[in-house]
Amino acid sequence: MxxxxxxxxxxxxxxxxxxxxxxxxxxxxxxxxxxxxxxxxxxxxxxxxxxxxxxxxxxxxxxxxxxxxxxxxxxxxxxxxxxxxxxxxxxxxxxxxxxxxxxxxxxxxxxxxxxxxxxxTSLARLLAVRPRTSLPAYASLMRYAEPDLVRSFAAKAVAEGYKTVKLHEISLDAIKAGRQGAGTETKLATDVNCNWSIEQAHEIMPHMRRLDLYWVEEPVFPPDDAEALGMLQAEYGVAIASGENACTSVEFARTAPHIKYLQPSVTKVGGVSEFLRVCDVAEGYGASVMPHAPYFGPGYWATIQLTAAREICEQFEHLYIEPEAYLDPSIPLPSGGEVEVLDRPGIGFEPDPDIIERFKI
Ligand SMILES: [Mg+2]
Missing domain, CATH: 3.30.390.10 (Enolase-like, N-terminal domain)
Structure with missing residues (x-):
C-alpha cells in the first residue's frame, strides 16, 4: 500500500x-x-x-x-x-x-x-481487543475571568450532566466561584496555562487543596520544569497535570516521574504513534494520561479512539465552545458527561465536502 x-x-x-x-x-x-x-x-x-x-x-x-x-x-x-x-x-x-x-x-x-x-476496523479496535464504547468526558470551560460568569458556566455544565468541570481561571476569586457553581459533588480542575509565578503558586496552592481540586494544570512557567511541578504536587497534595505543549515521548519521560497527569495532544505530540508511546511512558511510571483536546478536526476523533483503546487515559476533554459548523456533522459530542466511541473504519472522521468548501481559506 x-x-x-x-x-x-x-x-x-x-x-x-x-x-x-x-x-x-x-x-x-x-x-x-x-x-x-x-x-x-x-x-x-x-x-x-x-x-x-x-x-x-x-x-x-x-x-x-x-x-x-x-x-x-x-x-x-x-x-x-x-x-x-x-x-x-x-x-x-x-x-x-x-x-x-x-x-x-x-x-x-x-x-x-x-x-x-x-x-x-476502527482505530480503537486496531489497537485494543476490547476498547471502551463510551468515555467519561469533562467540560473544559473557557476563561471568563468574571466570577459571576465562571459560576454560571460551571453550573450550566453540571446541569448538562458533566461530572467533571475544568476551569481556565487563574485568580482565586474566579476559581472559588467555579467551585460554587459546580457544587461539591463535581470534580473540579483548573488550567493555569503557566500564568503563575512560583511565589503565586505557593500562595494559591493551599486554596486549591481546600477547594478539593482534581488537578491543577500547567501552574507555572516553564511547563517542562518537571522538578518545580513535582515539588508543588508533593508539597500541597494536589495532582499536577502538564504536557499539552510537549512534543514526543522523550519529553514526557522527563515529567512522568514527577506528576500525576500527562497530557499529550495528538495534534502536537507527534500523532498517534507518539501518543501511544506517551501511554507506555505513563504506565512505566505509574502516572495517568489526561489527553489534551485537539479541538474538532481529525485529532478530536483520533483522541476518542485512543482514549477508548488505552485504559490509562482517564477522561476525554471537551472544549466548551460552539463552532459554527463541524467538518463531520456526525461528530460524537458529550451527552450526560459521556462521549460515545463510534465504531467506524479508521478514526471515523469523514468530512462534508460542502463544509470544507465553506470554511477553507
Ligand atoms: Mg490546557
Missing part, C-alpha cells in the same frame, strides 16, 4: 463561547484554525489528519508541503511508528518541537486512519 498523494487544506471556523476571547491564546481567540491533511494511497484509501494550527496555520501547511510530503509520496505504508521516527530523525535540524512536530502529527494521524481502514 503506497502513498499516492498528500494534500493540505487550511480552514478557519468561527466559534462562540461566551467569553471575551482573551487570555488562553497569544491573541484574541474566536476561530478554530485547522490544517487538514488528506493522504490517498495508490489503492484508493483516504486518510485524514490535522496538526495544531492556532495562529500558525500557514507555517504548519508549509511544513507539511515542503518538509514532510516530499519524504512520503511513493512510500510504502507498513510500520507507521518506525516511519514517524524516521521523519523525526530526518527533520530534526528544524527542531524537535513546535511546527515540525505539528506537521508530523498531522501525517501520522492520517496514516493510522489509513491503516485501520485497510483492516476494515
Amino acid at each position: 503506497k502513498i499516492k498523494s498528500v494534500d493540505v487544506i487550511p480552514l478557519q471556523i468561527p466559534f462562540e463561547d461566551g467569553s471575551t476571547g482573551s487570555g488562553l491564546m497569544p491573541t484574541k481567540w474566536t476561530t478554530l484554525e485547522i490544517v487538514l491533511v488528506r493522504i490517498e494511497t495508490e489503492n484508493g484509501i483516504v486518510g485524514w489528519g490535522d496538526g495544531f494550527a492556532y495562529s500558525c496555520r500557514r507555517a504548519v501547511a508549509a511544513a507539511i508541503e515542503d518538509m514532510v510530503a516530499p519524504l512520503l509520496v511513493g512510500r510504502e505504508i507498513d510500520d507507521i511508528a518506525a516511519l514517524n521516527l524516521e521523519l523525526q530523525q530526518r527533520l530534526h535540524l528544524h527542531g524537535r518541537y513546535g511546527i515540525t512536530m505539528f506537521a508530523i502529527s498531522a501525517i501520522d494521524i492520517a496514516l493510522w486512519d489509513i491503516a485501520a481502514k485497510h483492516e476494515e
Whole structure:
C-alpha cells in the first residue's frame, strides 16, 4: 500500500463561547484554525489528519508541503511508528518541537486512519481487543475571568450532566466561584496555562487543596520544569497535570516521574504513534494520561479512539465552545458527561465536502 498523494487544506471556523476571547491564546481567540491533511494511497484509501494550527496555520501547511510530503509520496505504508521516527530523525535540524512536530502529527494521524481502514476496523479496535464504547468526558470551560460568569458556566455544565468541570481561571476569586457553581459533588480542575509565578503558586496552592481540586494544570512557567511541578504536587497534595505543549515521548519521560497527569495532544505530540508511546511512558511510571483536546478536526476523533483503546487515559476533554459548523456533522459530542466511541473504519472522521468548501481559506 503506497502513498499516492498528500494534500493540505487550511480552514478557519468561527466559534462562540461566551467569553471575551482573551487570555488562553497569544491573541484574541474566536476561530478554530485547522490544517487538514488528506493522504490517498495508490489503492484508493483516504486518510485524514490535522496538526495544531492556532495562529500558525500557514507555517504548519508549509511544513507539511515542503518538509514532510516530499519524504512520503511513493512510500510504502507498513510500520507507521518506525516511519514517524524516521521523519523525526530526518527533520530534526528544524527542531524537535513546535511546527515540525505539528506537521508530523498531522501525517501520522492520517496514516493510522489509513491503516485501520485497510483492516476494515476502527482505530480503537486496531489497537485494543476490547476498547471502551463510551468515555467519561469533562467540560473544559473557557476563561471568563468574571466570577459571576465562571459560576454560571460551571453550573450550566453540571446541569448538562458533566461530572467533571475544568476551569481556565487563574485568580482565586474566579476559581472559588467555579467551585460554587459546580457544587461539591463535581470534580473540579483548573488550567493555569503557566500564568503563575512560583511565589503565586505557593500562595494559591493551599486554596486549591481546600477547594478539593482534581488537578491543577500547567501552574507555572516553564511547563517542562518537571522538578518545580513535582515539588508543588508533593508539597500541597494536589495532582499536577502538564504536557499539552510537549512534543514526543522523550519529553514526557522527563515529567512522568514527577506528576500525576500527562497530557499529550495528538495534534502536537507527534500523532498517534507518539501518543501511544506517551501511554507506555505513563504506565512505566505509574502516572495517568489526561489527553489534551485537539479541538474538532481529525485529532478530536483520533483522541476518542485512543482514549477508548488505552485504559490509562482517564477522561476525554471537551472544549466548551460552539463552532459554527463541524467538518463531520456526525461528530460524537458529550451527552450526560459521556462521549460515545463510534465504531467506524479508521478514526471515523469523514468530512462534508460542502463544509470544507465553506470554511477553507
Ligand atoms: Mg490546557
